[in-house]
Amino acid sequence: MNRAIAVALFSCLLCLGQADDSTPASSNVRGAQYPRVHSDLRVTFRLKAPDAKMVKLHPAGDGLGKADVEMMKGADGFWTVTTGPAAPGFHYYWFNVDGADVNDPGSETFFGWAKQSSGIEIPEKGVDYYLPKDVPHGDLRAHWYLSKTTGLWRRAYVYTPPDYDRSARVRYPVLYLQHGAGEDERGWGIQGKMNFIMDNLIAEKKAKPMIVVMDCGYASRPGEQATQGGGGRGASGRGGGQNVVTAFEDVVMKDLIPSIDTSYRTLTDREHRAMAGLSMGSGQALQITMRHLDRFSYIGAFSGTIRNVDPKTTYGGVMADAAAFNKKVHLLFFGLGTAEDALMKTTHETHDTLEKAGIHSVVYESPGTAHEWLTWRRDLNEFAPRLFQ
């Protein structure tokens, strides 16, 4: 075989994606050959857009690179690009075709950025705590309830642990677990893989069997205007010391908790109720728990902290008596990625201020990760074992 033919054959094999070591991403829809992840975690994306003038890959987050990348058009009308090595974990992305933001038909969609967005799972070598293993599995249930606060039917997801259906008389503690801005009640179960994390922790007896409830962090009272991806006034519940009762706080306290305690075999005292959230959800979890310490005794803030904390006054002065607070709150947990630069500083400032005031809190740092789902999977994996012990 002469050299020209060999090169042509090699190119042909490359164009079929067969000559390299790449495989379709696990987040692809059934049978889709692109996107493909290479063994060094470079990713090849492909999109059919025969009449387009310009197609770009838009990484929505840092995991696939920080900037849009122009794709190259082939004679077959397909545009392709191969990125540098991607960060392990889950990353949102989309394409831009002549100014239009476009999802990848080869990938599943995931609710993030206030819309259904493409996402890709990049494998993490040697790590399996969030993968399905041959252990007993809990169910992840869509639970519908009527909210008096909003006047609307709402869907919460409820994880029941593997033994729930077999132990008809056992009652379980409950963790309320919230998503971040632009996401919704589906995030933890899909992007977060929380069911597999809990299944694996429970199988290894690292975490107590518990019910986990994930609601939508957006809520508007009747007549309030909802914005795309947003809720009514004060929906985010960000920041410390607020005295505004958000619609979401009322949903949780007056609608969701009663519905869960009526529908599932829960332990209903404060000793057996925790709340955590990520990013926007961390603000909501902090605000709701701090304002209702008669109902919660474990608190988790993932990629979020209490800014400018003043132990004497923040959250209505609930921490002013450190000894009393420490007795009530069995865990105040801050989790974040070490690549979340600004947040690393503020979280440690908060932790130090609390320490000086004699208030116990824990900081977990996820090595090398940013404001992304891999941080939050690790947070849950670290947080859940500390609950209800």
Add this chain to the structure above:
Amino acid sequence: MNRAIAVALFSCLLCLGQADDSTPASSNVRGAQYPRVHSDLRVTFRLKAPDAKMVKLHPAGDGLGKADVEMMKGADGFWTVTTGPAAPGFHYYWFNVDGADVNDPGSETFFGWAKQSSGIEIPEKGVDYYLPKDVPHGDLRAHWYLSKTTGLWRRAYVYTPPDYDRSARVRYPVLYLQHGAGEDERGWGIQGKMNFIMDNLIAEKKAKPMIVVMDCGYASRPGEQATQGGGGRGASGRGGGQNVVTAFEDVVMKDLIPSIDTSYRTLTDREHRAMAGLSMGSGQALQITMRHLDRFSYIGAFSGTIRNVDPKTTYGGVMADAAAFNKKVHLLFFGLGTAEDALMKTTHETHDTLEKAGIHSVVYESPGTAHEWLTWRRDLNEFAPRLFQ
């Protein structure tokens, strides 16, 4: 106010979508203002694509029109179109931007056409059997199980009726319910609204409380190649009288049913097990039940029939003794939309041939609907009350 100013103001209000009687579709993502449904069921779509040469609306099905429609570009870079009155129910659609198929960021996505596709819910006046009402609600659970047939973890959805968690000793009959080609195990719970249909039927005591199991109709044995949206050889199970054991049949009989009967409080005898499916799923339901009448006693084929049925030989001659078959099979149900022209003919041919052979079957015709989810919602609403009575 002079006429020119009045017209200008009116146009401006129109462009804001405020002067007409349209409202955002219920299938929009939170807060998205487009697509909008008018009171006469015309729909206005909008997409931002400032640099595109051509943008078209592609109705994927007949409900929004039969052909692609060119959209008009405004000075603001948004392309818009208003369709004629749409058919009530659920319709897939997408846009085409310079040759690229593009989802609508304003709509939820739904797994159909072997990818995540945009979809829109068009309201059906005076009809509420598939809407959430103030009745007890069952849970819709994601249930993970390891399939020996495929070697992979699979997700099935399991509807447990409203009283399931409160009646720790009651066991329930089970309906296995399959989606169509290009869809997956999510279809019935999302596009089909099966949980609300069952909640409402059970609340009105029209249907017996039952468990409903929805699996993915695609399965490949290890080493078999899966195609996008497709499964291995013989995945569809279409047509009558086949003697091929598909991977999906093995998944249902050897993996799924044992997992469900182990995990849930089911009644496990044939008198309390039904199977139905739509389109591709109707072929699967017919083939699997007919080959395993020792395990099933109720059969539903939605938008699918037994083509060229020969009562003496089809499905290995299981209907050859009509009296014995009628005694075994309490219901053989064919449901379809009257707008499914070719299928109307073949379904009635099959029904007539069976009647002449003394074999009982029921045909339900959904008035005016095509090969679409509104047909299948109605099918379920007609089929479920006839089960386990």
